[in-house]
Amino acid sequence: xxxISVFDVLGPNMIGPSSSHTAGAVEIARLAQKxxxxxxxxxxxTLYGSFAQTYHGHGTxxxxxxxxxxxxxxDLRIRDSFQIARDxxxxxxxxxxxxxxxxxxxTVDIRMVNEAGQTMTVRGESLGxxxxxxxxxxxxxxxxxxxxxxxxxxHQDKPGVVAHITRVLSDWNVNIAFMRLYREGKNDTAYCxxxxxxxxxxxxSDQLKANPYIHNxxxxxx
Amino acid sequence: MDFKSGEELLALCRQENCPVSQIMxxxxxxxxxxxxxxxxxxxxxxxxIMVGSAREPLENSLRSMGGLIGGEAQKLAAHDAQNxxxxxxxxxxxxxxxxxxxxxxxxxxxxxxxxxxxxxxVVPGLLLALQETYDLPDSRMADALFNCGAIGYLAMRNATxxxxxxxxxxxxxxAAAMAASAAVELMGGTPEQCLTAASTVLMNMLGLVCDxxxxxxxxxxxxxNAAGAANALIAAEMALSGIKQLIxxxxxxxxxxxxxxxxxxxLRETALGGCAAAPSACRxxxxxxx
Numbered sequence: 001x002x003x004i005s006v007f008d009v010l011g012p013n014m015i016g017p018s019s020s021h022t023a024g025a026v027e028i029a030r031l032a033q034k035x036x037x038x039x040x041x042x043x044x045x046t047l048y049g050s051f052a053q054t055y056h057g058h059g060t061x062x063x064x065x066x067x068x069x070x071x072x073x074x075d076l077r078i079r080d081s082f083q084i085a086r087d088x089x090x091x092x093x094x095x096x097x098x099x100x101x102x103x104x105x106x107t108v109d110i111r112m113v114n115e116a117g118q119t120m121t122v123r124g125e126s127l128g129x130x131x132x133x134x135x136x137x138x139x140x141x142x143x144x145x146x147x148x149x150x151x152x153x154x155h156q157d158k159p160g161v162v163a164h165i166t167r168v169l170s171d172w173n174v175n176i177a178f179m180r181l182y183r184e185g186k187n188d189t190a191y192c193x194x195x196x197x198x199x200x201x202x203x204x205s206d207q208l209k210a211n212p213y214i215h216n217x218x219x220x221x222x
Numbered sequence: 223m224d225f226k227s228g229e230e231l232l233a234l235c236r237q238e239n240c241p242v243s244q245i246m247x248x249x250x251x252x253x254x255x256x257x258x259x260x261x262x263x264x265x266x267x268x269x270x271i272m273v274g275s276a277r278e279p280l281e282n283s284l285r286s287m288g289g290l291i292g293g294e295a296q297k298l299a300a301h302d303a304q305n306x307x308x309x310x311x312x313x314x315x316x317x318x319x320x321x322x323x324x325x326x327x328x329x330x331x332x333x334x335x336x337x338x339x340x341x342x343x344v345v346p347g348l349l350l351a352l353q354e355t356y357d358l359p360d361s362r363m364a365d366a367l368f369n370c371g372a373i374g375y376l377a378m379r380n381a382t383x384x385x386x387x388x389x390x391x392x393x394x395x396x397a398a399a400m401a402a403s404a405a406v407e408l409m410g411g412t413p414e415q416c417l418t419a420a421s422t423v424l425m426n427m428l429g430l431v432c433d434x435x436x437x438x439x440x441x442x443x444x445x446x447n448a449a450g451a452a453n454a455l456i457a458a459e460m461a462l463s464g465i466k467q468l469i470x471x472x473x474x475x476x477x478x479x480x481x482x483x484x485x486x487x488x489l490r491e492t493a494l495g496g497c498a499a500a501p502s503a504c505r506x507x508x509x510x511x512x
Binding site: 003004005006007008009011012013014015016017018019022023050053054056057058059074076078079120128129130186 | 248249250253254261264265267268271286287288302326327328329330331332333334335336337338339340346367368370371372374375378379382383384386434437438440451
């Protein structure tokens with residue numbers, strides 16, 4: 001069982017009204033935008049389940065948009081996130097999907113396009129109390145929460161890639177708490193998610209990219 | 223320094239000869255990531271946000287996102303200001319502040335989930351009322367919050383604080399149990415009396431369903447936060463007077479959890495039953511077409 005802090009009980013400090021529909025939405029979007037090179041040009045949110053039904057009354061839309069701009073759960077700018085996004089030239093859209101039911105009730109798909117033209121789709125679930133998890137990256141089933149410093153690599157499924165990743169982490173004296181691998185198929189696109197204690201050192205990303213099979217490295221600090 | 227049950231918490235209080243708040247503080251500093259100084263700073267920030275959210279609606283009336291609530295705290299304060307209150311000073315303040323926090327929450331203002339957003343009014347409501355009435359320093363309020371944290375932690379660990387899992391008894395019930403325990407410590411009660419007060423609240427609020435109109439954290443949530451504060455005050459008074467309970471906190475948490483899982487899904491935050499399904503509530507809500 002993971003540690004329950006006094007600030008898990010008295011917290012999060014958050015913009016209301018709902019820890020799952022507002023604070024959780026901020027967290028999902030804030031995690032998602034860390035996976036893409038800024039600045040973002042366009043973002044599209046597809047809402048499922050209870051998110052689709054009650055997003056307006058819970059400010060889920062403003063919360064998601066605030067999170068995508070990097071706001072934290074207690075940032076009062078979330079109230080004005082529509083206007084702030086327009087001022088920043090960020091295109092946004094919300095699409096409620098009430099037909100898909102075989103899905104966690106508080107789920108959102110976030111499709112992001114950055115200035116460089118890179119596109120990424122991330123699925124997140126709000127689990128209650130402001131806790132969240134990312135469950136898909138570009139359609140691939142994954143799982144991470146952002147509570148730990150995380151490295152996510154997108155690579156080709158080839159021998160030696162994981163050895164390279166662990167060697168780089170070892171060189172930087174990073175202690176691996178959890179490590180998971182996902183692949184679409186043999187030799188196909190794969191993801192590795194490593195969660196570690198403390199913060200990850202700057203520059204780790206470039207060394208990981210030195211392996212020719214690693215196409216993309218995302219670093220999410222806690 | 224850690225504990226997994228109310229019984230272990232009380233044993234530590236006896237062993238260290240210190241209040242519940244101090245054990246929870248030590249637990250946070252020895253088991254958590256943050257330094258003792260960071261922990262104190264974060265707790266002081268929690269209190270500042272709580273006080274801000276309890277007072278803001280008395281200055282500026284706030285309209286909720288869903289339009290179901292707004293202005294209730296000002297009404298209570300005005301009624302009290304005309305010396306027409308019938309609750310007495312502590313409870314009048316407590317229910318005013320508890321409802322105020324829910325106004326802030328429902329209008330996308332800044333609050334502290336305690337333990338959830340929908341139950342965020344109970345703890346600041348009662349604690350701020352006690353601080354103002356008895357002129358208590360902020361350092362004592364930090365103690366009270368650590369005490370709250372101990373009860374809430376036990377509920378999260380051994381039961382639930384999610385309305386979708388256990389109904390309102392798990393949210394406002396636990397919030398009121400936290401507030402009751404903290405009130406006992408603030409007013410000079412023993413650790414045993416703190417846990418007795420928390421247990422009393424859970425017993426008195428057992429079975430309360432979660433039935434938000436339109437699925438929004440507004441109604442009846444706001445009114446129930448006031449009820450939670452009142453329940454907390456009653457339980458604290460009983461415990462401080464020396465009344466004991468047959469059922470200790472650990473058993474009461476298990477009881478609450480078991481009852482929660484037997485509450486039908488329509489009455490667990492789905493807005494399909496209870497108040498949410500009453501004809502007048504349905505007329506005010508555009509959430510569904512049935």
